[in-house]
Amino acid sequence: MRSIRSVLNRVHHPAILAAGLVLAAAIPIEMCVYSSQNLLSWSTIRISLLVAVLCAMLGVAPTWTACLLFAISGYALLWLFSPLTTIMIAALTSIAVLSFVRPSLGAASALVAFAALVVSNTQNNLTASNIVGMTVMCLCPLSLGLGLNLLLAQRQATAALRQQLDREHTARHLHDTISNDLAYMILRIDQASHDDLPDDRDQYQRQLDNLRAIAETALDHTHQVIRQLEHDDEADDRNRAVQQDDDGTGKKVKRQQKRLEGIIQTQRQWLTSLGFQGDDILGTFDYPLTDDILDLLEGLINELYANIAKHADPDAWYAVTISFDQQHVIISASDALKNSAAQLGLGSGLERYQTVVESMSGTLAIATDDGNWSVDITIPLLSSDDK
Known part of the structure; x- marks a missing residue:
């Protein structure tokens, strides 16, 4: 149980893990179909199973797993001439994953894939339409990964800015409430220390009550800050909208x-x-x-x-x-x-x-x-x- 939790804690990209698991399940299914027709060699079967395992591990360690997946699936496509369509999808997925987690590695893998496709097709008639097709095949996963990377970076920047603004607002609120309340208490204590003790017990009690009221205000402001830090923004927006609709x-x-x-x-x-x-x-x-x-x-x-x-x-x-x-x-x-x-x-x-x-x-x-x-x-x- 602990090992499962440890693995789940290492999953930083659930979407990549889900895509990898789907591929990992699709590869054996397609293998069974082709094996029933005796179209797969043992080398292709072993490499395909290894590709399936790597696909299942994409969400845990996307960088190095995607690199291995790219190398092994490319080997299966170019040198084993594997008929499995899922192997090609796995190779393209590895380029997309690398472009998302490490854009430089993604661009390098796309260039390598394009060069390997060109070299493998030099024996055939390499036409302009073939070059365009190979270019599109490599650019699609690269563009997808880079686009998702930019979107994630933008969201993270927006979240960081919002967090910074929330911290500034909280710091200002702390200064305006609790620190000012404490400053009042210090001034009142200083004033009482310089004055003679009142002979009237009621006057002395009023001074204590005044200090207690200031302390209670500071405590109430502390609770307000805590509630503000714990408050959910979406719930707060909904409450404000309802309040504006209900009240005249x-x-x-x-x-x-x-x-x-x-x-x-x-x-x-x-x-x-x-x-x-x-x-x-x-x-x-x-x-x-x-x-x-x-x-x-x-x-x-x-x-x-x-x-x-x-x-x-x-x-x-x-x-x-x-x-x-x-x-x-x-x-x-x-x-x-x-x-x-x-x-x-x-x-x-x-x-x-x-x-x-x-x-x-x-x-x-x-x-x-x-x-x-x-x-x-x-x-x-x-x-x-x-x-």
């Missing part, structure tokens, strides 16, 4: 508005607990946002408030404004940098978002002037009806 436009807009308001309210509460005061303005929109725009907007909101908490002066006023028109989301944020902002550094969160926004033909401009910091962001958008 007005309900979806209200749900998205409430979702953004909840994020801003949570961030405002955290800033208030750190001693910040400012304006938080979220405009309204009368059309549903696409899922990509909504995810990007949520991440930007979390990142902007996290930057305020880490780099802004709590004694200065901050402002965050989010407005919408028919074609854009417009975000503005401003605050005053604290003296120790340089120690924490501005990080790479907004730099990553700048790359994403600019790739969507949007803008993200950061300005600092005499200790004042501001950012202006414009994100082009389409409603889900226009998508």
